[in-house]
Amino acid sequence: MNSPVPPRKPIPQQQRTSISSKDEIEAVLRTRSMLISGYVTQIIQIETGLTQKRVRSISHDLQREGLFVERRSRTLRSSKTIIQGQASKVHASILMVLYQNLGGSPTINTINTTALTKSYSLYLAILQELPESDQKSWGEKLSISDAWALAREIRTKDAAVLNCKSCKAEYFEAVHESTNLDCPFCRPLFPSSMLSNQVELPVSNRVELTA
Numbered sequence: 534m535n536s537p538v539p540p541r542k543p544i545p546q547q548q549r550t551s552i553s554s555k556d557e558i559e560a561v562l563r564t565r566s567m568l569i570s571g572y573v574t575q576i577i578q579i580e581t582g583l584t585q586k587r588v589r590s591i592s593h594d595l596q597r598e599g600l601f602v603e604r605r606s607r608t609l610r611s612s613k614t615i616i617q618g619q620a621s622k623v624h625a626s627i628l629m630v631l632y633q634n635l636g637g638s639p640t641i642n643t644i645n646t647t648a649l650t651k652s653y654s655l656y657l658a659i660l661q662e663l664p665e666s667d668q669k670s671w672g673e674k675l676s677i678s679d680a681w682a683l684a685r686e687i688r689t690k691d692a693a694v695l696n697c698k699s700c701k702a703e704y705f706e707a708v709h710e711s712t713n714l715d716c717p718f719c720r721p722l723f724p725s726s727m728l729s730n731q732v733e734l735p736v737s738n739r740v741e742l743t744a
């Protein structure tokens with residue numbers, strides 16, 4: 534007699550009564566701010582609880598108002614695709630050390646998007662001061678969404694900011710990154726021409742980035 538109970542369909546956002554109009558307004562304002570900062574839709578959905586359709590509609594509203602919203606085709610990445618070598622590990626380390634310094638210890642249990650957005654602005658400013666290199670990867674900056682992905686890995690304990698015993702710099706280390714390198718600051722950044730034979734450069738050529 535008992536027929537199996539079909540799984541419940543998720544309740545559409547607009548029918549949920551738990552979200553008050555105040556929460557809705559806050560979610561919309563946060564979405565606008567995150568869109569302007571350049572976060573991908575997927576992250577905004579996770580952070581605000583709004584549907585993809587709603588986020589896109591807010592994005593269109595912003596554009597109609599003449600506000601710049603960068604169109605990003607890039608989807609959400611992880612440290613596996615973000616950290617492919619020394620240069621990207623230096624980038625990730627600068628960004629995540631700034632984030633942990635600004636966000637403090639709560640960043641271990643939660644993603645602080647305010648601290649993240651602020652640290653991303655500082656990271657962009659620091660990029661202007663980086664020494665020159667002919668390595669293509671050296672000039673490839675991380676996106677704000679990459680920053681969020683790395684921050685999430687800190688929260689899920691798949692990554693952490695560690696202290697290097699050798700050079701004492703702090704650096705970002707992820708379980709799933711695509712490099713076996715530990716501290717990215719302990720060795721010079723090789724110009725592309727030297728990558729093939731891995732010639733050791735003198736320590737004086739080491740990239741000092743933790744000013």
Ligand SMILES: [Zn+2]
Pocket residue numbers: 697698699700701702716717718719
């Ligand atoms: Zn080191």
